[in-house]
Amino acid sequence: MRLGYWLILLLCFGSSCLQENVYAKSDIPMLTTDHLSADFWLAKVADADQLLLTSAQISARNSKTFALQPEMNRLADLPASLPAARLAAIIDSASASAKHPRFYANGEAVTASQWQTYRQNLNSEAVKADNPVRFALVVKRTDLRSMPTEDRVHNEQMALDLDRFQETALFPGEPIAVLHLSSDSNWLLVQNYHYTGWVQAADVAIGSRQQVLDYSEQTPFLLVTGARATTSYTPAVPAISKLLLDMGTRLPLLSTDDTGHNVHGQNPHASYIVKLPVRNSDGSLAFTPALIARQQDVSIGYLPYTPANVLKQAFKFLGDRYGWGHDYDSRDCTGFIIEIYRSFGLLMPRNSGQQGEGRYGSNIRFSDQSSDSDKLDAISQARVGDLIYRPGHVMLYLGSDNGEPFVIHSVHELAYFSDMGATEDSQTQSTPALYQGILNGVAVTPLTPLRLSADHSYLDKIYAIKSLR
Known part of the structure; x- marks a missing residue:
């Protein structure tokens, strides 16, 4: 019995030493x-x-940041349309030519002809004298890129984790201004509160200016406070099923007064009900309720x-x-x-x-x-x-x-x-x-x-x- 006791102690000691x-x-x-x-x-x-x-102080700090930082954009302040010179300048800035050679993952350099193909898809020749600004909500986490393509390119060091066309991401429910359409009609040049780039058109839904801006200000709202959260599995509406939500994502809250006690086949008593944007078949904006389980790392309002x-x-x-x-x-x-x-x-x-x-x-x-x-x-x-x-x-x-x-x-x-x-x-x-x-x-x-x-x-x-x- 004593031998077994010391063996247990030795095993525990060895295990803790190994962990350290x-x-x-x-x-x-x-x-x-x-x-x-x-x-x-x-x-x-x-x-x-x-x-x-x-x-209140955070709101004042944000106002100061927008006032002092030229790259910060208040979407509500955008004009109804952009003149040709301004839109052309935005396209050139968002999709500026690389200062250094770029390479594909197989080691082949991006050729002048390939660069020309990318630039043709910018659709610069379609810029008109007057270009209406449209508004949209993001319906799924999506990449914002410097060129309207999914191709990945890299620097001379061939750091394959660093795609030099990748700029940032947009998140579900995020309001954006739509400025331009690519030649192949698959990409939109968009502007959010702090960046401009190209996003796949299938990942956003076009609404009215008022619809989009009102959605982003609705209260009360649910905030994702974990590194990530997901909506509940929803077989009836695949577009909102297991939707990835990053920290800081803000979504309007609904109640059973809005939805009743059956949300896409599930009782919402143990979940938060949020209002999500969805894309109609014609690309237009609609809304639907979605559930986020209460066990997920979320908060009503900001922390x-x-x-x-x-x-x-x-x-x-x-x-x-x-x-x-x-x-x-x-x-x-x-x-x-x-x-x-x-x-x-x-x-x-x-x-x-x-x-x-x-x-x-x-x-x-x-x-x-x-x-x-x-x-x-x-x-x-x-x-x-x-x-x-x-x-x-x-x-x-x-x-x-x-x-x-x-x-x-x-x-x-x-x-x-x-x-x-x-x-x-x-x-x-x-x-x-x-x-x-x-x-x-x-x-x-x-x-x-x-x-x-x-x-x-x-x-x-x-x-x-x-x-x-």
């Missing part, structure tokens, strides 16, 4: 299993439940904007695959940040440069002459949820552990100097080697070891810290 060793072998320096929990970081925040901005909720929202994405431009039904660095803050009703520009260079929020800016010490001093004063920018990338600050600042971010690359594989010179002095691995997902990392190359660290390229308080 799994993380000890991580190629992310300084990382421990504790760092992978929002609670670990929340324990370091004295005022984690402090309300940072009220709903309170507190440090605790910022961290909890961020960690809901931990381990998700990196998705350039919201590819792979996922998100990139800025998409990750945008969806966290949409949970509170805060709206932001789409690209990291637009965010980091933007004048909204409280900014600490660094010049080329700023030292790493200057930056570390500023980071030590940052608060949880603040945003740290380097060219092409944004990170959310978690706090520090043992003096090292940590961040959570959706990131593709991983590089740092390591003693493993170090070389020795004639004086037998060890020179650390540059380790290059991959993250390709939402990860928690220390800040100071990370490198872009042997010559440049993340730290020396940081140019701004932004606080949305």
Whole structure:
């Protein structure tokens, strides 16, 4: 009996050691299993439940962002039509020619003839002297692209996860303005609140301006607060069955007064009833009720904007695959940040440069002459949820552990100097080697070891810290 007791203890001890060793072998320096929990970081925040901005202050902040950032678009302010010169300029900007060679996944370069085919589908010759602006609602998660094609193209490094035609994504119920139609009639040039690009026509439903704008403002509303949610399986209406909904998606709420007690063959007592847009066979807009089970991660209205909720929202994405431009039904660095803050009703520009260079929020800016010490001093004063920018990338600050600042971010690359594989010179002095691995997902990392190359660290390229308080 005593022997069996010690065997059990030994097995338990061995199992726990094995679990720890799994993380000890991580190629992310300084990382421990504790760092992978929002609670670990929340324990370091004295005022984690402090309300940072009220709903009225968030609304005012959004108004300021729209006023200061030219890439932000209030759809209600769009004119009834666009003159030829303005629409042509929008097409040229959304579908600008690549500055560097592009390649298909098989390694073949995109030829001049192939580029011409893409450009012909822009249908620029169809631009009229006066071009009506139409309005639509998105009916399913869909890609927004720089060219009206599903073809994927890549840079010279052949990073196949990065499709250079992919810009961002649009989400069910999102209002958009429709500006133009492709030559093959399969794509629409559209504008949402912070981006312009091409979307497949089959994924949107055209309605009146008033229908579309009213839908986006309806209250009460249900907000997706999980990394993702889905509507219930609905065999009677396949278009709304198991529909993917990303964090921050806002849908009007209905009640049984609107629908009765049978919604497409299911009793709604244990679900939320939402109003979803659907596309008629002619492309026009209609609406139908849909169910979202109450066990899903959703909220009636926006979440309170507190440090605790910022961290909890961020960690809901931990381990998700990196998705350039919201590819792979996922998100990139800025998409990750945008969806966290949409949970509170805060709206932001789409690209990291637009965010980091933007004048909204409280900014600490660094010049080329700023030292790493200057930056570390500023980071030590940052608060949880603040945003740290380097060219092409944004990170959310978690706090520090043992003096090292940590961040959570959706990131593709991983590089740092390591003693493993170090070389020795004639004086037998060890020179650390540059380790290059991959993250390709939402990860928690220390800040100071990370490198872009042997010559440049993340730290020396940081140019701004932004606080949305």
